[in-house]
Amino acid sequence: xxxxxxxxxxxxxxxxxxxxxxxxxxxxxxxxxxxxxxxxxxxxxxxxxxxxxxxxxxxxxxxxxxxxxxxxxxxxxxxxxxxxxxxxxxxxxxxxxxxxxxxxxxxxxxxxxxxxxxxxxxxxxxxxxxxxxxxxxxxxxxxxxxxxxxxxxxxxxxxxxxxxxxxxxxxxxxxxxxxxxxxxxxxxxxxxxxxxxxxxxxxxxxxxxxxxxxxxxxxxxxxxxxxxxxxxxxxxxxxxxxxxxxxxxxxxxxxxxxxx
Amino acid sequence: xxxxxxxxxxxxxxxxxxxxxxxxxxxxxxxxxxxxxxxxxxxxxxxxxxxxxxxxxxxxxxxxxxxxxxxxxxxxxxxxxxxxxxxxxxxxxxxxxxxxxxxxxxxxxxxxxxxxxxxxxxxxxxxxxxxxxxxxxxxxxxxxxxxxxxxxxxxxxxxxxxxxxxxxxxxxxxxxxxxxxxxxxxxxxxxxxxxxxxxxxxxxxxxxxxxxxxxxxxxxxxxxxxxxxxxxxxxxxxxxxxxxxxxxxxxxxxxxxxxxxxxxxxxxxxxxxxxxxxxxxxxxxxxxxxxxxxxxxxxxxxxxxxxxxxxxxxxxxxxxxxxxxxxxxxxxxxxxxxxxxxxxxxxxxxxxxxxxxxxxxxxxxxxxxxxxxxxxxxxxxxxxxxxxxxxxxxxxxxxxxxxxxxxx
Numbered sequence: 299x300x301x302x303x304x305x306x307x308x309x310x311x312x313x314x315x316x317x318x319x320x321x322x323x324x325x326x327x328x329x330x331x332x333x334x335x336x337x338x339x340x341x342x343x344x345x346x347x348x349x350x351x352x353x354x355x356x357x358x359x360x361x362x363x364x365x366x367x368x369x370x371x372x373x374x375x376x377x378x379x380x381x382x383x384x385x386x387x388x389x390x391x392x393x394x395x396x397x398x399x400x401x402x403x404x405x406x407x408x409x410x411x412x413x414x415x416x417x418x419x420x421x422x423x424x425x426x427x428x429x430x431x432x433x434x435x436x437x438x439x440x441x442x443x444x445x446x447x448x449x450x451x452x453x454x455x456x457x458x459x460x461x462x463x464x465x466x467x468x469x470x471x472x473x474x475x476x477x478x479x480x481x482x483x484x485x486x487x488x489x490x491x492x493x494x495x496x497x498x499x500x501x502x503x504x505x506x507x508x509x510x511x512x513x514x515x516x517x518x519x520x521x522x523x524x525x526x527x528x529x530x531x532x533x534x535x536x537x538x539x540x541x542x543x544x545x546x547x548x549x550x551x552x553x554x555x556x557x558x
Numbered sequence: 559x560x561x562x563x564x565x566x567x568x569x570x571x572x573x574x575x576x577x578x579x580x581x582x583x584x585x586x587x588x589x590x591x592x593x594x595x596x597x598x599x600x601x602x603x604x605x606x607x608x609x610x611x612x613x614x615x616x617x618x619x620x621x622x623x624x625x626x627x628x629x630x631x632x633x634x635x636x637x638x639x640x641x642x643x644x645x646x647x648x649x650x651x652x653x654x655x656x657x658x659x660x661x662x663x664x665x666x667x668x669x670x671x672x673x674x675x676x677x678x679x680x681x682x683x684x685x686x687x688x689x690x691x692x693x694x695x696x697x698x699x700x701x702x703x704x705x706x707x708x709x710x711x712x713x714x715x716x717x718x719x720x721x722x723x724x725x726x727x728x729x730x731x732x733x734x735x736x737x738x739x740x741x742x743x744x745x746x747x748x749x750x751x752x753x754x755x756x757x758x759x760x761x762x763x764x765x766x767x768x769x770x771x772x773x774x775x776x777x778x779x780x781x782x783x784x785x786x787x788x789x790x791x792x793x794x795x796x797x798x799x800x801x802x803x804x805x806x807x808x809x810x811x812x813x814x815x816x817x818x819x820x821x822x823x824x825x826x827x828x829x830x831x832x833x834x835x836x837x838x839x840x841x842x843x844x845x846x847x848x849x850x851x852x853x854x855x856x857x858x859x860x861x862x863x864x865x866x867x868x869x870x871x872x873x874x875x876x877x878x879x880x881x882x883x884x885x886x887x888x889x890x891x892x893x894x895x896x897x898x899x900x901x902x903x904x905x906x907x908x909x910x911x912x913x914x915x916x917x918x919x920x921x922x923x924x925x926x927x928x929x930x931x932x933x934x935x936x937x938x939x940x941x942x943x944x945x946x947x948x949x950x951x952x953x954x955x956x957x958x959x960x961x962x963x964x965x966x
Contacts, residue, residue: 353917387917396935397933403918407919463918
């Protein structure tokens, strides 16, 4: 991709443990700028562990491998420096921060990640545009972050942050779960806009999902199947269709039979 | 200390002799002489109330309070009314009984009972200075009334506030004390009146302040009392509100953030003594550095107070290993057919909240600051006027900046 050989979110030989138990057993994956990679797999295959290991959650210990973001090794960085390098995570279960309004939270985030880029009036204009695109009510802005939010509202707030922060690379951890069709479409639109040129970002996406349904709204360039901490199958978008028809069992049998 | 030259002589300590000297120098003021001597006798006899002791070895213990060097006779300092009520009566407390005898007699002592109260007795015995505000029947004071004062050593102010039938007002008190200040705030609300009262306590780092705050609510009266205990080395705030008549309603809010070697003690009690009364108490307490704090809260529902709806919510946040905050909420319910709720939490900032904010580019220190400031927000939101809320947020941010336990 491009003139720089190092560009991309490059994961190589990544192993990670939680409380001494190894969950990731060697992950190799490259997300190029502007590309969409789907990471699929059954429950407990290690998908969320990958998301937390990439973003530097303190409970996840990386024991081997490297992760670089456009050439910068990010594994030694604290979570906020990884965000500043351009990495974003849409949480499956985002934390509530009572007493901090959505508007202040996103404003603080934007100022941390892109100092001095937007005067308050332009920030306000931008956030209202994004709210409208996501079909969200402006009343959201004065609510406390995720405090008392429904599951769907939490996911929408993650998408609002994604749209406002326009990162270089975004990991979406089960953002599709619990969303209705309209909400899935708006996730698809947000992803589509960011991978395109509208923000000039060419955001690369790693979309973690259990179900192929989201891929009706987002066209994946590559699909990776994860089981038991390893990527066991890779292919184009048609691989998601296989999962849709046959579930994970067939692949599981093939892996067990050594016919990967 | 130029004002010292106006003092008749330097009188120190709490004793009958020093009270004699005070009265000789200043006259009896608004408190009758015999009432003062009786109060002094009670102060000397009464033990420190249990609710203020607690089970651990506190840095400051009122039982060990040494007032022998306290300068009692220093000249009084005026309390400034920054914005006087256009259609109310306001004067210094000492001349209130002479200037507004009817109103003074109607409310003085209606909410405060010093008979079993050591520090309220002390404040009454040595009372000097203070303020009296009366809002007549049916008068609505639109702009907030601001009481702004600064007190040096050995001051015993009395703040007396009364609202007539169907009147309303907002009062913002900003208090800055040093050394030792022991005062009383008495609020008496007549039928259908509505008072918002906010206190911003910003005493000097060396100050020890003890305030006894009492309110009595008439039929359908509403009080929103909000207290920010920000300053002082040792600040004690004791609130008791009597929802004395039917339909009365109280909203109590208090917060503190003990940093450095600060020690803050807040006790609040709402007594539901009549049917269909309501109260809602929200407390936020936090400690960092070696700060110590304690909240003791009670909701008391008497047998006749059926149809009462009361809640008490207190949350405590610890930001350093050495900080300590105790929280003791209680409900005493003697009536049937009531709604009563209390909930309490004590803990550190959740690691998941910090991580979440960090993934949005905030450093760990920035995340902690944002989350901790957010912790106070439900309390701050209940203070009147945006200017005051902004001031309180600024004061909390300054405490964060001063804290050595919170590092970047």
